[in-house]
Amino acid sequence: MATGSLGHGLSVGIGQALAGKILKEPFRVMILMSDGECNEGSVWEAAMFAPAKQLDNVIAIIDFNKWQATGRSEEVLKLSPLADKWTAFGWDAYEVDGHNYEQILDVFSKIPACKGKPTAIIAHTIKGKGVSFMEGDNNWHYRIPNQEELQKAKQELGVID
Ligand SMILES: Cc1ncc(C[n+]2csc(CCOP(=O)(O)OP(=O)(O)O)c2C)c(N)n1
Numbered sequence: 001m002a003t004g005s006l007g008h009g010l011s012v013g014i015g016q017a018l019a020g021k022i023l024k025e026p027f028r029v030m031i032l033m034s035d036g037e038c039n040e041g042s043v044w045e046a047a048m049f050a051p052a053k054q055l056d057n058v059i060a061i062i063d064f065n066k067w068q069a070t071g072r073s074e075e076v077l078k079l080s081p082l083a084d085k086w087t088a089f090g091w092d093a094y095e096v097d098g099h100n101y102e103q104i105l106d107v108f109s110k111i112p113a114c115k116g117k118p119t120a121i122i123a124h125t126i127k128g129k130g131v132s133f134m135e136g137d138n139n140w141h142y143r144i145p146n147q148e149e150l151q152k153a154k155q156e157l158g159v160i161d
Helices: 009-022 041-052 082-088 101-110 147-156
Strands: 029-034 058-064 092-097 119-124
Touching: 009 029, 009 041, 009 058, 058 082, 082 092, 082 119, 092 101, 101 119
Parallel strands: 029 058, 058 119, 092 119
Antiparallel strands: none
8 A cells, every 4th residue: 555645554554463463364564654754643643552552563664764845854843863762652663774685684584573562664765865866855756857867867776778
């Protein structure tokens, strides 16, 4: 489920995880969120619910790229210390370099490291990483690359020669 309306994904994912526990199904639910999304009150309602129900089948990854639509996340509504907030809500929280697959897989391999607790992974990322003219430029939240820019981006990412 893709949730363009921010703050719904965590609640829906946690609902699925609760269903999994009730039905005694062994699946896990992965939820990918953004830092701007953590400004939504519904996120923290859901964040409180999952540990209360001991949903250790939930993994929430937060793409912490420090930007959101209208500016820097810390300036729009300060989030730091983000990992501490998840821990305080009862989650087992980890911080990783979001561009380093080994670090992410290392956390995945431990889950559930804390029985009865959901897992939050704060993935520190750089917006537009790997594309020289997009990196750290928040205008690309809304802009669509033209054909020339698309070709250049693909080349820089090694998708085409
Ligand atoms: C409920 C809700 N409120 C407001 C918006 C308007 N909005 C669109 S994008 C955005 C900020 C997104 O931040 P983030 O997802 O961190 O941006 P990223 O840098 O990851 O693209 C906002 C507030 C929305 N989509 N949904």
